[in-house]
Amino acid sequence: MSLELSKQYNPREVEDSIYNFWLTKNYFHAEADASKKPYTIVIPPPNVTGILHMGHALNNTIQDILIRAKRMQGFNCLWVPGTDHAGIATQNVVEKKIKKEKNLTRQDLGREKFLEEVWNWRNEYGSTIISQLKKLGSSCDWQRLSFTMDEGYSKSVQEVFITLFNAGLIYRGNYIINWCPRCQTALSDEEAPHKDLDGFLYYIKYPIKDTKNYITVATTRPETMLGDKAIAINPKDKRFKHLIGKTVILPLIEKEIPIIADELVDMEFGTGFVKVTPAHDPNDFIMGKRHNLEPLKIMTPDGKISENSGDYNGMDRFEAREAIIEDLKERKLLEKIEPHKHAVGHCYRCHTIIEPYLSLQWFVKMKPLSEEAVRVVKSGKIKFHPARWKKIYLNWFNNLQDWCISRQIWWGHRIPVYYCKKCQETGILNEKIKNQNSKIEQRGVIVSKTKSDKCPNCGSSDIYQDEDVLDTWFSSWLWPFATLNWPKEQSEKELKYFYPTNTLVTAQEIIFFWVARMIMAGIYFMKDIPFRDVYIHGTVRDDTGKKMSKSLGNIIDPLEIINNFGADALRFSIISLTSAGQDVYLSNEKFQAGRNFANKIWNASRFVLINLEPEKINVDLCIYSKDNLKELKDRWILSRFYQTLAQVSKSIDQFKINEAIKQIYEFFWHEFCDWYIELSKQDIKNPTTQVILYKVLEKTLRILHPFMPFITEQIWQSLSGEKSESIMIASWPHLQKQFISKEIDSQMQVIIDLIASVRNLRAEIKIDPSKTIDLIIYSKNKDIIKLLKENSGYIQKLGQVLNITFQEKEARPKNAVSAVSGKISFHIPLEGIIDIGKELLRVNKEIENIENFLKNSSTKLNNKDFLKNAPLEVIEKEKQKRIDLKEKLEKLKTYSKFLS
RNA sequence: GGACGGUUGGCUCAAUGGUAGAGCGCUUCGUUCACAUCGAAGAAGUUGCAGGUUCGAUUCCUGCACCGUCCACCA
Numbered sequence: 001m002s003l004e005l006s007k008q009y010n011p012r013e014v015e016d017s018i019y020n021f022w023l024t025k026n027y028f029h030a031e032a033d034a035s036k037k038p039y040t041i042v043i044p045p046p047n048v049t050g051i052l053h054m055g056h057a058l059n060n061t062i063q064d065i066l067i068r069a070k071r072m073q074g075f076n077c078l079w080v081p082g083t084d085h086a087g088i089a090t091q092n093v094v095e096k097k098i099k100k101e102k103n104l105t106r107q108d109l110g111r112e113k114f115l116e117e118v119w120n121w122r123n124e125y126g127s128t129i130i131s132q133l134k135k136l137g138s139s140c141d142w143q144r145l146s147f148t149m150d151e152g153y154s155k156s157v158q159e160v161f162i163t164l165f166n167a168g169l170i171y172r173g174n175y176i177i178n179w180c181p182r183c184q185t186a187l188s189d190e191e192a193p194h195k196d197l198d199g200f201l202y203y204i205k206y207p208i209k210d211t212k213n214y215i216t217v218a219t220t221r222p223e224t225m226l227g228d229k230a231i232a233i234n235p236k237d238k239r240f241k242h243l244i245g246k247t248v249i250l251p252l253i254e255k256e257i258p259i260i261a262d263e264l265v266d267m268e269f270g271t272g273f274v275k276v277t278p279a280h281d282p283n284d285f286i287m288g289k290r291h292n293l294e295p296l297k298i299m300t301p302d303g304k305i306s307e308n309s310g311d312y313n314g315m316d317r318f319e320a321r322e323a324i325i326e327d328l329k330e331r332k333l334l335e336k337i338e339p340h341k342h343a344v345g346h347c348y349r350c351h352t353i354i355e356p357y358l359s360l361q362w363f364v365k366m367k368p369l370s371e372e373a374v375r376v377v378k379s380g381k382i383k384f385h386p387a388r389w390k391k392i393y394l395n396w397f398n399n400l401q402d403w404c405i406s407r408q409i410w411w412g413h414r415i416p417v418y419y420c421k422k423c424q425e426t427g428i429l430n431e432k433i434k435n436q437n438s439k440i441e442q443r444g445v446i447v448s449k450t451k452s453d454k455c456p457n458c459g460s461s462d463i464y465q466d467e468d469v470l471d472t473w474f475s476s477w478l479w480p481f482a483t484l485n486w487p488k489e490q491s492e493k494e495l496k497y498f499y500p501t502n503t504l505v506t507a508q509e510i511i512f513f514w515v516a517r518m519i520m521a522g523i524y525f526m527k528d529i530p531f532r533d534v535y536i537h538g539t540v541r542d543d544t545g546k547k548m549s550k551s552l553g554n555i556i557d558p559l560e561i562i563n564n565f566g567a568d569a570l571r572f573s574i575i576s577l578t579s580a581g582q583d584v585y586l587s588n589e590k591f592q593a594g595r596n597f598a599n600k601i602w603n604a605s606r607f608v609l610i611n612l613e614p615e616k617i618n619v620d621l622c623i624y625s626k627d628n629l630k631e632l633k634d635r636w637i638l639s640r641f642y643q644t645l646a647q648v649s650k651s652i653d654q655f656k657i658n659e660a661i662k663q664i665y666e667f668f669w670h671e672f673c674d675w676y677i678e679l680s681k682q683d684i685k686n687p688t689t690q691v692i693l694y695k696v697l698e699k700t701l702r703i704l705h706p707f708m709p710f711i712t713e714q715i716w717q718s719l720s721g722e723k724s725e726s727i728m729i730a731s732w733p734h735l736q737k738q739f740i741s742k743e744i745d746s747q748m749q750v751i752i753d754l755i756a757s758v759r760n761l762r763a764e765i766k767i768d769p770s771k772t773i774d775l776i777i778y779s780k781n782k783d784i785i786k787l788l789k790e791n792s793g794y795i796q797k798l799g800q801v802l803n804i805t806f807q808e809k810e811a812r813p814k815n816a817v818s819a820v821s822g823k824i825s826f827h828i829p830l831e832g833i834i835d836i837g838k839e840l841l842r843v844n845k846e847i848e849n850i851e852n853f854l855k856n857s858s859t860k861l862n863n864k865d866f867l868k869n870a871p872l873e874v875i876e877k878e879k880q881k882r883i884d885l886k887e888k889l890e891k892l893k894t895y896s897k898f899l900s
Numbered sequence: 901g902g903a904c905g906g907u908u909g910g911c912u913c914a915a916u917g918g919u920a921g922a923g924c925g926c927u928u929c930g931u932u933c934a935c936a937u938c939g940a941a942g943a944a945g946u947u948g949c950a951g952g953u954u955c956g957a958u959u960c961c962u963g964c965a966c967c968g969u970c971c972a973c974c975a
Contacts, residue, residue: 007935194972201975219975232975264973274975283973342974388904395903395971508970539969565937576923577913582905583968585912593923596937607934662914662922677934756941763941769930853919860918865955874918874956881919 009602011566015710019134022713027728028139030078032497039075040501041067042480042531043140044510045148047086048122049093052132054540054586055507057558058578061571062537062657063505064138068706069652071139072732078498079139080483082146083126087412087472088183088349094118094411111410118411122149132559137567137709139728146483148475149413156482157413157475158449160525165417165447169365170405172417172445176282177404179357180347181303181317185408186361187347188471189401190513192354194343201270201340202325205333206231209247209256215240216335218270220342221280222328223321225250226309228257229284229293230276235261237272251333252324253310262287279358295358301408303355317355362406362415362468369520370397376529382519385535385655389511396512405471412469418446420455421462477517480530495526504531507539535655538583540574561591568708569594572661575707579658597665598711601704604673605715608697614720616687617694625738631683632791634692636748637676638739640667641696645733646740648703661707668700675752682797694721699733747787750822751794757821758799761828764842765817772800776816776827778807784823810891818895819846820888836899843896850889857882 022028032038041063046056063079071077091106094117098104106114126147133140146153164170178192179185202222205214217231228250233240244261264283265274278288279295288295298306305312305320311327312320328334345354374397376382377390384390406415423444446455446463454461475482480501485491500522506515515534522530561570572594578584629635644667651660676696680689698719705712705727716727724730758775767773775795779785785806788795792804812818816827817839860866860878867875 008937193970217975221975224975264975266975269975277975281973281975283975286973340974343972392904392970399972401973512971541968579913582913587912589924590912592937599937600935603935603938605934610934659914666922673934674939678939759940760942763929766929769940770932856919860956863955866918867955869955870918878918 007603009566009599009711011568011598011710012563014714015135015137015562015567018710018713019137022139022726022728023142025726027726028079028141029143030076030141032494033076034497036074036076038078038498038502039067039070040078040080040498041503041505042080042483042501043082044504044506044514045082045084045146045476045479046129046133047089048083048126048129048147049086049090050083050129052129052136052558054556054558054574054584056129056133057136057570058537058540058574058584059505059507060133060136060138061575062535062578063503064136064571064709065575065657065706066503066505066652067139068709068728069732071728072702072705072730073649074731078141078144080144080146081130081133081138081140081142082144082148082479082483083129084472084476085122085147085149085412087407087409087469088185090118090122091409091411092183092349094121097121106410114410122147135559135562135567137571139709144483146479148472148479148482152485152488153475153478153482154413155449155488156478156486157470158416159487160478160521161416161470161474162447162449163525164364169368170362171365172360172362172406174358174360175363175404176280176285176356176358177361178345178354179301179359180350180352180354181299181301182350182352183347183409184301186357186359186404186406187354188404188473190473191348191471192345193348194345196341197344199340199342199344201338202328203271203335203337204251204275204328205335206248206251206273206275207333208243209249214333215243215248215259215273216271217273217275219275220340221321222324223305223312223317224277224280224298225275225324226253226305226312226320227277227279227296227298228253228255228275229278229288229296230257230291231259232262232265232274232276232287233259233272234263234265234267237265237267240272251331252327260287260291262290281356285358297358299355299357301357361404362417362470364403364405364474366400366402369524370400372523373397373516373519376519376523382529382531383533385533389508389534389536392508393511393516396516403471405474406466406468407471408468410469412472413475415466415468415470416447416449417466418448418452418463419466420444420446420458420460421464422458422460423455473513473517476514477521478525480518480522481526486525499526500529501531503533503535505535505537508536509539511536533655537578540584540586556586556588561588565591565595566598566710568598568711572597572708575657575661576665577658597669598708600669600673601701601708601711601715604668604677605697605701605718607677608693609718609720611684612690612694612720613685616690617721619687619691629688631688632744632748632751632787633676633679633794634688635739635741635744637672637692637696639741639744640671641699642736642739645699645703646735649732649735652706664700664704664707668704672696672700675748678798679794682793694719698723702727702730702733705730750784750787750824751791754788754821754824754826755795755798757819758795758801758826758828761817761819762800765828765830765834765839767828769800772802773828774803774805775799775801776805776807776813776829777824778810778826779824780810781823788824812895812898818843820891823884823887825891840896840899843892843899847889847892847896850885850892854882854885854889857885 043063044059067077067079095106098109098117109117130145161170178187178189180187199220201218201220203216203218204222204225205216207214215231231248233244243259246259247256248259250257264287276284276287276293278285278293279297280299285295298309299317300306303317305315305317307313312323315323325334346352347354374394377393384393421444446452451465455463481495481499484495484498486495504515518530522528558570569591573591574584576593577586577590644663647663648660651663680693683689698721701712701715709728713727716723762773777788789806795801795804810825813827813829815834816829817834818825818827857878861882
């Protein structure tokens with residue numbers, strides 16, 4: 001690799017080969033090594049069906065920055081990559097594919113053949129996202145690439161299921177779960193997010209038996225009345241107490257159902273009467289249990305009304321709703337319809353409205369697992385960044401229901417449970433299992449890692465495996481240790497070394513799905529937290545604030561950005577825009593900032609490399625002290641660099657990634673390029689200048705590397721000094737505090753301000769930029785005069801000044817324009833005649849400005865309360881400010897008088 | 901119903917109990933050999949509204965409005 005002298009940086013030409021260079025050198029791989037401290041991150045595994053979107057780009061850029069920075073800081077860094085099998089999502093994708101290509105459903109193919117199709121799919125397309133992560137520059141240890149359906153990983157999942165089962169923390173039972181009629185599977189509560197919908201509240205009359213009276217029930221889902229088993233009121237409801245125990249006629253079905261009393265009923269809502277449908281509502285299910293009401297399922301798994309429902313048989317659930325309303329209207333049993341907003345669960349995969357559905361499922365008891373998970377966060381053992389997510393995390397544990405883990409799909413970890421038909425029929429209980437897990441139905445249940453062909457209880461070979469697979473998150477929650485090969489014995493050393501991991505970087509959307517559950521699993525199985533810091537970044541949105549999603553068509557494709565502007569530009573822009581967990585608003589133009597910065601880095605480096613004489617630069621900075629580093633610009637740039645280094649290191653440790661990159665940007669562009677490089681042009685052959693130019697560039701590249709790995713490596717390879725073979729294994733610059741000097745900073749600032757004032761004046765009076773001027777300077781402060789005299793070259797160079805004269809006494813030259821910068825007044829003599837009118841206008845405007853400031857300042861200093869209460873420091877500062885302003889004002893007034 | 905986040909120049913966002921900053925955009929000028937994906941200069945903000953605390957509030961407190969998000973057994 002060598003630095004071509006092209007004027008523009010062309011990322012497309014170099015990025016792939018740089019990445020391959022890193023891979024060849026095996027820099028990303030980490031092994032347990034007791035002599036070094038570990039720093040570990042596990043990637044939030046993208047879905048195997050995924051293609052890289054901006055959310056991934058943000059997420060993985062942050063991780064890569066942390067990993068690369070820590071690696072340079074001497075940690076033994078491991079970033080574990082992998083993908084998630086994403087049960088429902090992947091199954092949907094493959095189902096669509098075979099439908100399109102072969103016009104077959106998965107049922108047509110059968111379980112085995114279908115799974116073969118899924119594996120084929122994943123072998124062909126499953127690594128797409130991985131290669132895209134590489135494009136981004138991710139320095140993951142690819143030798144440890146994991147997949148949640150890997151053989152070893154499956155073993156972990158089974159181990160966990162069986163352990164929890166034996167501990168009585170997994171049970172099977174008939175409960176109301178969230179059912180997606182399209183995917184035809186159960187979902188956990190987290191997988192069925194509620195969205196507000198504009199619906200209606202239907203008021204339906206239920207005639208009271210043997211009377212002409214009726215009661216009115218308000219419901220949002222009239223179709224479920226087919227399964228009504230009772231009407232409930234609150235026992236405290238005095239209005240209707242007399243009706244408890246009476247019987248009403250269920251309209252349309254003409255069945256008799258009782259009126260019962262239950263505390264779950266909210267007297268305030270609707271009419272105070274609630275229809276009780278135990279098979280289709282979680283509350284009704286609870287009431288049903290309490291009152292021994294046999295649940296009646298009126299829907300099939302695909303969301304149609306099931307048999308024995310008369311006219312409504314086979315109707316879609318929403319069709320049935322309309323039909324029932326029409327029929328009720330006809331029979332004059334519909335009192336009214338009111339608009340009603342309510343939250344309805346939706347399938348997080350296909351957005352179909354979920355159905356609360358009674359079915360036989362497997363559950364994990366959450367209470368016992370959550371206690372420690374709450375404690376470790378409350379106590380601060382695990383920290384959230386920003387801290388506000390702690391509250392949100394903890395809040396989730398209130399009202400936490402048991403976790404439904406069985407899914408009626410095929411792609412996933414098959415539940416390691418077998419049933420013995422004979423035992424089920426004969427009713428002989430497996431005593432061993434009964435003792436371990438006494439609360440559940442376990443007739444004929446065999447829990448086993450391997451497929452057994454004989455029932456251990458009765459010896460029968462008529463056994464079959466549970467048809468269901470486990471929730472994807474039931475494998476994801478093991479990620480931090482399953483990827484380190486738990487529970488294999490040979491993995492012990494690695495686990496001990498890399499676990500707990502250090503930082504988890506993720507988005508807010510999966511705090512409950514994933515973060516909370518990893519904490520539970522880690523504590524339960526590893527007896528230790530899975531990570532210490534959780535960094536939550538924002539959601540990527542488009543510039544109108546909408547979440548970026550394929551369905552909205554507002555996607556900005558990261559790969560296209562990489563292709564057009566380079567991975568470094570993408571990384572720079574997205575990181576710069578991400579402040580402390582706030583959402584990121586993106587648009588195409590924003591990536592130009594990154595491209596421009598990369599180009600600036602490129603060209604600054606080009607300047608340095610073109611001018612460097614290699615034999616001059618192999619000098620350690622340590623040889624410099626105040627005595628042998630006399631040039632202000634040299635001392636200043638070192639002071640500024642080391643301050644930047646300190647800030648950047650701190651910002652990274654505090655997860656303020658955007659601040660870190662801004663600090664580097666500011667330093668590199670506006671201090672190093674704008675001032676140091678410009679000034680260095682004057683004495684570019686000077687050995688000291690050469691060393692400082694080289695060292696500052698080289699060190700800045702190092703701190704920039706985690707953020708913009710490709711361009712920094714490309715330039716690094718062209719540096720001629722002594723260096724490591726790659727910048728990514730170079731060490732983080734050591735903070736040399738002796739170079740930091742506030743005094744030097746402020747001295748340089750005086751000069752910068754003066755040059756800015758001179759330039760400003762030149763522009764205001766429209767002096768030709770190519771024309772040099774003379775400068776006459778006065779200041780009564782001797783230190784300043786000395787400073788300016790010593791560094792007059794800077795002013796000459798950057799202010800386009802030929803001669804500088806210093807006045808002993810302030811005297812106004814003829815035919816000159818004048819201005820004031822801090823404690824310095826200066827004059828530019830002009831050959832032609834000054835436009836006095838314009839000049840007067842300019843000066844008077846400045847005077848007005850200062851008078852305003854002065855007025856402000858005087859009001860403060862004349863305020864007794866201010867003098868009494870404000871800190872001494874502030875008062876002193878204010879006083880000094882007034883003195884300076886007065887001095888400046890006086891000078892300008894004299895000048896103004898002189899002009900008029 | 902509860903909770904959280906946001907509201908600052910045309911746009912996107914910083915910052916701070918003591919004269920509000922950057923990038924983009926805009927105006928003017930400039931291709932002298934690192935960079936026009938650049939340089940120099942400039943215009944532009946009563947920091948959502950109303951109270952309160954304070955010598956002093958954009959910053960702290962209270963209420964409100966609007967935008968966004970999450971949670972809840974809203975029949």
